[in-house]
Amino acid sequence: MLYLELMGLDIEGKQQQLEAKRLHWFSGLFVVLSITGFVNWLLFPLAPFLEQLFSLIHAVAGVLFSLVFCFYILSHFRRTLAFRRPVILTIGLILSLVMFSLVVSGYLLVFSGVPERLIWLKDAHLWLSLVTVFLLFGHVLFHYFTFPERRKLVAPSRFVTLTPAINSTVFKTLTLTTVAALLVLMLDNITKVPVEGVYIEDYQYNYGASPFAPSLAQTKNNEFIRKRDIAGSRECIGCHQASGEQWLASAHRHAADDPTYVRNINLLQKSRGTSATRYCEGCHAPVALLTGQLTAGGQHAGVPGTVANVEGVGCMSCHGIRSITGAEGVASYYFSPRSDYLFEHSSNPVLSFVNEQLIKLRPALHKQELLPSVQKTSQYCGSCHSQFMDKSMNNWGWVKMQDEYQAWAASKFNQGKDARFTHPENKQCQDCHMQKVAGQDMAADSEGKISSHYFVGANVMLARQFGNEELYQLTVDFLQQDKVNLVIVPPKDRFSRQSFSYASSGQGTGENSPVAFYRGEQANITLLVNNRGVGHNFPGGAIALKEAWIDLDIYDGAGQLVYSRGDLLANGEIEPLATVYKEVAIDRFGKEVWRHDLFDIVGRSYLNVIPSGSTDIVNFEFDIPDWATSPLSISATLKLRKLNQKYHDWVNEQEEVKGNPIVDIARDAIKVPLSKAPVVIAEEKRHLSVQ
Template identity: 30%
Template sequence: MQRRLISLTPSARLLTSAAAFSIALSLAAVAQTQDTPESRLAYNQKIAKDYTYRYGVDHPFLPSNMTSDTGKFIDPKSFATAQYCGHCHQEAHAEWRQSAHSNSNRAPWYLRNVNLLNAEKGISFSRHCEGCHDPIAVVAGAITEGAPRKRPYDQDGVTCMVCHSIQSVTTRGTGSYVLGEPAVMVDESGKPIHGPVSDQEILAHLDRHSAAVMKPFYKTPEFCSSCHKAALPRTLNDYKWQRAISLYEEYQVSSFAKQSPLPFYKKDVVSTCQTCHMQREALVSLPDPGAKDGKLASHRWLGANTVVPQYYHFEEQMKRVTAFLQNNVFNVDIFAVEPSAPEGTQASLIAPLGKDPFTLNAGQRVTVSVVIQNKGIAHSHVPEQRDMYESWVAFTVKNAQGKTLAQSGFIQPNGKLDPAAHSFTNRLINKSGGINDLHQVWDNRVVAFNNTIQSGRSQLIRYEFTMPHTDSPVTVTATVRYRRFDQTFMDFGMSMPQGQHYQQPIVDMVSTSRTLNVGQNDATKPLLNENPEWMRWNNSGIALLDAQQYAASVDAFAHVAKLRPDYADAPTNIAITLIAWEKYNDALPYLQKSLSLAKDNARALYYLALVQRNEGKVDDAIANLQKVIAAFPQSRDAHRELGFTLYQQHKYDLARTEYEYVQSIDPDDLAAHYNLSIIYRRLGLKDKAAVESAYFADQKDDPTASTYALEYLRKHREVAQESVPWHVHDLDQRGADETQPVPVTAAAPQSGQSSPNSPTLK
């Protein structure tokens, strides 16, 4: 639909009025019957008679968290079709049709995965998925045994009137929204008008149309969090609660949200889900009264889905998604070279590469350090348990003639990624100790490792190889690549015959190269789009910190402090590393230095409070955390730490307030559940304590599950090193067969694959 309705220009009014009269005010695309309380009751009684209430009549939609305004079913005929909305909102409809939202419940790979769940556990369990992928079917009571598998509204997926009928949301996710009975208009008193409304009447009362379909919270990240955050609850897996994706929490603590003082970098302005994924764009050819000043909030929801546009032949969507993925998401820095040294001597690190001259010898072993910075997205890449998504670093070593001498991160002839590649993914292990290679998340037991890269942070990947025994130079290239699904899941999702593989587009998001000479290597000018020297060191320091290389991280941040003596975050970053190293006393002078450069700097005050609390200076810690909260009221970390500090002073009422505030931001914060269970008990609130204790018991890690991960990694040594924070990819150990990858292309579907024509944009 639209972000905001405005008065039509004369030309637009003529155009849309002509469109309305040309269909003779037809209501064929709208509900055919007037909705009344009586008709809704009758529909509920009809569905309830045969519906599978697996979790009781009070919870008809579990395992999804979605519900309706009455907790009862809604007749799917109440939802105006996207085609109806498209009568006027032609541009929004055309964009939506090519989006992942529009195709959320009909793509073959999605259906195959859901049918796998249905076959293993039963159709009622798939409400967990369908609550976000097919909301109309869930609220209609159609996800139950014996219901029709094909429904007329399935072609609309997440349609206009799904999003624009949501009455409220929480940040719990997994469909944590309340869906109201759809209405495209309100009457003179503001009461929703359910049932058919003509185009002519809507055009005559645009303000009442806007009142019915637009609410202020639609423009907030919390609105998106209701589905773009998810958990795997006990009602799905018969095991325990597990977090699946946490995009909202990742966003909320990122620099993009500006709600936390803790990110390593700062943004000038607040960004939201909508400002990134619904950017306003000028209308080009189709009219749309939802446009403001000739610009419409994009309903393409550009993200990372490259398979939908390929499969349905949406050429414009593919072009736009590719550009989105290549638009400054990452910075790739070939940061350092470490030549091998004679036994008994210390190897020297040449960094940052390009700044100073150095010498390499023929036949010498070298380690190249590549730093990948996630600078352009407000959440992790790839989002947490998106185990079948695939993004990785392709690293090549080529001679002067272009021949590949060594490499990592290639595509094998069977279409699968080099198993030893550094990939931004995870491995989900099931209850049998095997990998969930078909996204069987309902069988998850543990994450063997998680190499996703968080917003604003960096990863350091090291590659070791031997320089040529001749004087030939080599060019090393590091590229971040992305494809929507790994080959195993894609072949399953497309029902490919044995031995055939569905070829997906692979997008090179960003790439950089450097030449290494045998002999003298001179200093070079900065590369195109290369970060300034201080930032190169800073990103290296962040990556080393996350790799638990604390001494090297302190050294990297010390370089930043030397290059930028007025930069308050440099000494703070040193202190953060020392605190992680549990050297609290050593961190104190660096925090004091930071505060001398930027008085009342909230980031430094937060870490100073942790040091003070460790020293027993609890009152000082409380005072500083309160200053942080005054500057950043939505800082979960500050409220959580203040709650714990107040608890230490036995100020249970005050501690309770802080932890309840944390839960208002993240209802599933584990520390809040645990501490509130104790605090409520101390306050005599036994019922509340029992609730929080039950949440904590369900949501805490299962200590026995780690054995599944250890056993899997023991059997799969080719990926085991990715579970170790600090390791080297030894390219000299790769076999000859492994250095013959298939070409990487963004090809169209192969001959013989099922690829329907693009749907008619109605």
């Protein structure tokens, strides 16, 4: 208490007594701020609840301290400016400026929180605190050692009267702080809204001991999750506005109210019972699965208006995943709720505001729990973007279905070529589907960017279905980024070659290309479809539903159609002879499972995809009529649509699916001149006819 005694040496009269009282509170609050700040720095992450408590006390004490500081510093300088002690006056002025900066930074932190882009402000507040302590002790010590001897003679009597008062004030302040902490704890317990269990009694265990089977989802002791611990995504938008608005338009948000999903989940529930829907809802609607709704008497997410239907794959559905339990997919994740902050779920608006500010002020726990390192890996995405069926579901045997994770693991984007390890140069799923974009958000980095929560992929149908033209255009642009390209190989003329002689060692021999096609002859065109930029097979996902195909058109110089493949028929289906990239799933009787009845699938009769980094070589042979004029215009387009027309029409029987948009992913075109067939061709034809 030496500093406090010294600062009270010159206090006389009423003004001095008022300053002394301010000094008492100044000292007491400064001690509280120092203790809570230091304890907070030591506690995390050992005691996050105490960290929040001390943060709240620190913030309240800081506000009170700022008020006392303003009044005290004014009266203190008014009294001491006349003293001819320039060094200590300079230190005092610097100390005042530093403390003022400390107060301002504290206010900014209390109200803005500590977003990623303002980490520097938190660091500045910490350093200002250390500088304040250093300058304060320097100010006190210098005051002590340079205090005039003649004035020290009267000091003892004042020390005796002032010291007990200051000590008493500090003690009272600490006592009040302790009482306030206890009141906060009591208030936190009193204001908690009672939580009712949402799981259904007499829960059916039709697929084994796990309540979530046949999905592979897990929780602690396989207990059900309270709805409030996994739902309520719109509450997150208050702080994460940009991410939330993007999520509202995304395929994740519409994973459960997508008309195609609603039609299929209702079909599954009708044919196999509600418990069978756990297979789908572990990924499409974790809220319904993990809260214990998926049993007889419960409601699956295909029921409009239910929380699971509205949420789809919500914020906590992804951010509550702490680890991945395997590479099989079908919701192979471990879910754990996040820890509650003080006044979590309070119905009082003031306490709810305090709760939000605490999360903003101390986001480390929030970030630690909701952004584990596994969320930055492709295996994390693979927990849902991979599928299989086994005998318990199809009553047949184990069948591998879509598997984006293993396709990525075998690609050039996985440098380690081993799914168990992460190579530093790997390009993960998130690098393509969650690219950095500008956004006003608590999670924005120092450049003001966030990871896109549009999760842009190939689902143009869903963006159009829910009327989000911005997302639709983003999806089209994403598909047209030359990740998959198409090249028409220039045709060769077997009757025209370069000379075998050459002028220099740097020139070799080869064929000219192209020269011409010949009327009345059969021609051949080769197309190369290169999957050079997609991190998995093309197409990916539920390829029994989507289609990619080559649309080839050849016209002569007069605009007359010479040849075409890949046209749409009157009913919207692709002509049978087209080159199509898709899958045809079949049941045990060899019939196509075109309605996406997953539990009936036992294999496939057709599969045509292009692995990542591979090229598909497609040949077309066609006859050139005698009437064709030169040149031939050859154009090829690689097209994609989310739903094949047959499935689209079936869904549209009950739900209004707004169109079935087709995207032109890549195209190429060349012109080839036409000529009269050379004599040598006529001779060959005559020779063949004689034979």
